[in-house]
Amino acid sequence: MIKSFMVNHRTGFSQCIGLSSLLLLLVSTSFWNLHHPLIGKTLSILGWILNGIGALGRIWCAVYIAGYKNNTLVTAGPYSMCRNPLYFFSMAGAVGVGLATETLVIPLVVLIFFMVYYPTVIRNEEKNLSQMHSKEYQNYVEAVPAFIPQPGILFEPEHYTVNPRILKRHLMDAVWFIWLCGLVSMLARLHTEKILPEWFLLF
Numbered sequence: 001m002i003k004s005f006m007v008n009h010r011t012g013f014s015q016c017i018g019l020s021s022l023l024l025l026l027v028s029t030s031f032w033n034l035h036h037p038l039i040g041k042t043l044s045i046l047g048w049i050l051n052g053i054g055a056l057g058r059i060w061c062a063v064y065i066a067g068y069k070n071n072t073l074v075t076a077g078p079y080s081m082c083r084n085p086l087y088f089f090s091m092a093g094a095v096g097v098g099l100a101t102e103t104l105v106i107p108l109v110v111l112i113f114f115m116v117y118y119p120t121v122i123r124n125e126e127k128n129l130s131q132m133h134s135k136e137y138q139n140y141v142e143a144v145p146a147f148i149p150q151p152g153i154l155f156e157p158e159h160y161t162v163n164p165r166i167l168k169r170h171l172m173d174a175v176w177f178i179w180l181c182g183l184v185s186m187l188a189r190l191h192t193e194k195i196l197p198e199w200f201l202l203f
Contacts (some may be wrong), residue, residue: 016125021098021106024202025184029191030102031201038104044188046097047107055177062170067163073133075140076157081149083140085123088147091118093177096119100184103202122146179197 033040078085098107
């Protein structure tokens with residue numbers, strides 16, 4: 001029950017941030033794109049790169065946790081590099097979507113949101129994992145960093161079994177990052193064509 005509440009609360013909070021940013025983009029345009037197009041395009045390209053990393057990373061994580069997340073301690077693949085790769089790649093993708101707006105304000109807000117909110121989420125989840133897996137999880141904590149991936153300790157098995165139905169749901173979650181970047185690009189184009197209002201500039 002508590003876990004379900006936390007997931008729903010986290011999802012609702014993230015959706016609130018996303019909807020607020022979208023409404024802001026409907027009535028504003030990028031200062032950088034308007035006055036320094038090269039900087040604006042650079043931010044957009046960086047955004048798409050981060051977005052791709054985030055989406056692919058989430059898919060990679062999904063392969064390993066599909067069908068295992070609630071009853072097995074997953075320590076292979078991306079989970080061998082850090083204990084919370086799904087959140088790391090989610091942050092990369094979300095900041096990428098923010099940069100795709102060709103602003104610095106929105107990705108900064110997204111980054112602050114992750115830095116303030118997710119440490120508590122991670123601590124609560126790790127407390128539950130510690131209770132479920134005790135010594136095995138303690139050994140995992142001692143060997144693998146919490147958030148920043150360490151590629152040098154990557155381990156991947158030759159074969160791995162997943163639940164295709166659960167995997168499909170995770171894949172759809174990852175695709176959302178691509179769709180959001182496309183939506184942001186469309187809104188920028190509508191502002192360029194003067195179809196949407198430009199009430200103020202975003203830095």
